[in-house]
Amino acid sequence: MTRQKRIEDYGVKIGSLPKGKRNKITDVKGVKVGHCSIDSKENKTGVTIVLPHGKNAYLNKLVAACHVLNGFGKTAGLVQIEELGTLETPIALTNTLNVGLVHDALVEYMIRQGKKINLEITSINPVVCECSDRYLNNIQNRVVKKEHVFKAIRNCRADFPEGDVGGGKGLSCHQLKGGIGSASRVIKLERKNYTLGILAQSNYGSLEDLMINGKNVGKDLARKINLNEADEKGSIIMIIATDIPCTSRQLKRICKRAAVGLARVGSFTGHGSGEIMIAFSTANVIKAGEKKDVISLRMLNENRINRVFRAVAEACEEAVLNSMITAKRVVGYKGHVRESLKDYFLLIGEK
Numbered sequence: 001m002t003r004q005k006r007i008e009d010y011g012v013k014i015g016s017l018p019k020g021k022r023n024k025i026t027d028v029k030g031v032k033v034g035h036c037s038i039d040s041k042e043n044k045t046g047v048t049i050v051l052p053h054g055k056n057a058y059l060n061k062l063v064a065a066c067h068v069l070n071g072f073g074k075t076a077g078l079v080q081i082e083e084l085g086t087l088e089t090p091i092a093l094t095n096t097l098n099v100g101l102v103h104d105a106l107v108e109y110m111i112r113q114g115k116k117i118n119l120e121i122t123s124i125n126p127v128v129c130e131c132s133d134r135y136l137n138n139i140q141n142r143v144v145k146k147e148h149v150f151k152a153i154r155n156c157r158a159d160f161p162e163g164d165v166g167g168g169k170g171l172s173c174h175q176l177k178g179g180i181g182s183a184s185r186v187i188k189l190e191r192k193n194y195t196l197g198i199l200a201q202s203n204y205g206s207l208e209d210l211m212i213n214g215k216n217v218g219k220d221l222a223r224k225i226n227l228n229e230a231d232e233k234g235s236i237i238m239i240i241a242t243d244i245p246c247t248s249r250q251l252k253r254i255c256k257r258a259a260v261g262l263a264r265v266g267s268f269t270g271h272g273s274g275e276i277m278i279a280f281s282t283a284n285v286i287k288a289g290e291k292k293d294v295i296s297l298r299m300l301n302e303n304r305i306n307r308v309f310r311a312v313a314e315a316c317e318e319a320v321l322n323s324m325i326t327a328k329r330v331v332g333y334k335g336h337v338r339e340s341l342k343d344y345f346l347l348i349g350e351k
Helices: 078-084 096-116 146-154 218-224 248-265 302-325 341-348
Strands: 032-039 044-051 060-071 091-095 127-131 179-189 192-203 233-242 272-287
Touching: 032 146, 044 096, 044 146, 044 192, 060 078, 060 248, 078 272, 091 096, 091 233, 096 127, 096 146, 127 192, 127 233, 127 272, 179 302, 192 302, 218 341, 233 248, 233 302, 248 272, 248 302, 302 341
Parallel strands: 091 127, 233 272
Antiparallel strands: 032 044, 044 091, 060 272, 179 192, 192 233
């Protein structure tokens, strides 16, 4: 079992809704996450994979949506999600200049999966998200290759590590060490518990803006930590999974509320930052090659959606903080350093 001290272990309670068993995106049944990290003197990078369920994703497409809050990003696969409202591959998270190579690897993975069941795949929409890790990683080396993507897929499991791993290995958040973080919330609808989980790839923000539970802790930290640059640069990817029956339109509305959680941590959505949200529901499965002219989908009563909006805001806020508090101090490319939030936590007045 993965044992890391997360933000709640430091006495910080985010929001009021109950959390899932692991307090991770994998509390949504069937969802798994895996990493492959590259850690050398020159390169701090990697890839993270989100498997949406345990079946062939092309044959069993999930209802999905996306939202671009600020578009300084190079995510692949959003156009088809916008048009068709479905997800048909795993989701990969990597660095900016490795999107093409990871995209190619996902294509090959899906073709191989198809051949196992005599399925010929001639069109596929891999979803590859990115954040720039150029401060800690020599990004031009483009070291994430097919074998790393395949290894991350093999590593997928429900209990996965957070912090400076996989696609989060070389990232910075609020000018401290960022990375991969997750959280989940449980929502009761008609006496049944449903789950919403978020995986964040955090790589944005200025230290002076950092907020924890409504308290601006960043200004004091900025006076204690030597920083070489002050501009807000970076991106954040938020992957939202739920087992609540939703339409694509409803999932897009849910995506937009992740921005609330992001703002609570101190983001103002800077010019050079790409804030991209992708959401999917495991409750509605669209079969490839469906023969019926009309199919039925279940959807949430929109008069009850406020609970889900609260859940995504809380989970996003906590996921970002988890990405920071679980990350270790890193010395990367050209000797650049990112300090860990946990090493300074006692200085910010939290108990």
